[in-house]
């Protein structure tokens with residue numbers, strides 16, 4: 001059993017709150033930073049979040065705070081901010097983050113730089129020890145104690161060990177990996193395919209279609225990752241196929257919900273504002289399309305979804321292009337040759 005410590009969580013949305021509860025249930029004191037003082041006060045007094053994870057009680061050892069100087073006191077910090085906010089929130093306190101253990105839970109890619117969140121952390125705090133937590137981890141299911149597994153990825157084995165120690169519980173199992181880049185890339189890329197999957201479900205397209213989509217999505221994201229130097233084997237693990245399966249199959253996934261709403265005929269803006277929470281796949285689709293074009297990587301699903309959402313192409317046209325494209329071989333994506 002791990003020794004009890006004080007741990008910080010930066011970000012008080014669905015995932016930050018679910019993780020803070022897990023840590024507190026394991027006996028740790030948790031400082032949870034959020035930007036909104038009113039939300040913090042409601043959590044303090046009512047032990048419920050007014051916006052996220054409705055109906056979930058927030059443990060009394062989770063202390064909400066809007067004070068960044070206070071939240072950076074512990075040695076171990078989990079970061080659960082949207083990718084669009086991570087750099088801006090942490091930049092003013094970057095110097096204080098050096099020599100800490102920083103674990104990113106954010107599944108996104110920075111626009112313009114194509115940096116993953118742990119790479120931004122490294123840039124901001126070069127002396128920090130960095131890890132990435134990723135896997136099939138729907139926040140609500142974690143908060144409801146559904147049996148869940150995840151991956152902590154870091155080049156530094158002590159980071160993996162410490163995260164396993166503070167988080168392991170009867171309902172939450174943490175596997176270790178040394179492939180930080182692959183684990184993080186898997187978590188970011190799958191959001192795009194979850195949008196697509198939600199769309200096919202809204203359109204009543206059947207189980208053969210969804211199984212094909214998910215399998216070809218795995219091929220496509222692995223092909224992309226291999227071209228960027230990641231280990232394809234990582235994509236067969238929890239942070240690859242595991243996370244792809246859960247988000248492409250669950251109506252609890254916000255990215256799936258955005259796709260579903262678009263499939264019902266809503267515009268992207270309407271779908272995103274109806275959601276009211278972060279759906280990282282929308283930005284990831286843009287940056288992924290730009291990067292795959294730049295590097296000349298064959299990504300027909302990304303190209304097709306981009307054409308529908310940002311190019312005004314009809315779904316029928318995209319389906320026709322995908323189905324009638326040049327014949328290919330099946331498991332081509334593990335090899336770096338021949339495609």
Ligand SMILES: NC(=O)C1=CN([C@@H]2O[C@H](COP(=O)(O)OP(=O)(O)OC[C@H]3O[C@@H](n4cnc5c(N)ncnc54)[C@H](OP(=O)(O)O)[C@@H]3O)[C@@H](O)[C@H]2O)C=CC1
Nearest residue numbers: 012013014015016036080081085106107137138139277278
């Ligand atoms: N939810 C899930 O199941 C999972 C989420 N993730 C990842 O975790 C990350 C966070 O997602 P999640 O917690 O679900 O998101 P939510 O939408 O539930 O919450 C977002 C949180 O970030 C805050 N926030 C938004 N913009 C800013 C900003 N500019 N500055 C400071 N704080 C801001 C929000 O505050 P406010 O309420 O004031 O707007 C809120 O506390 C995402 O990258 C997501 O992909 C990963 C695995 C599972």
Ligand SMILES: O=C(CO)COP(=O)(O)O
Nearest residue numbers: 135136137138253254255
């Ligand atoms: O990453 C997730 C589950 O692992 C959550 O996905 P959504 O952001 O689509 O809800």
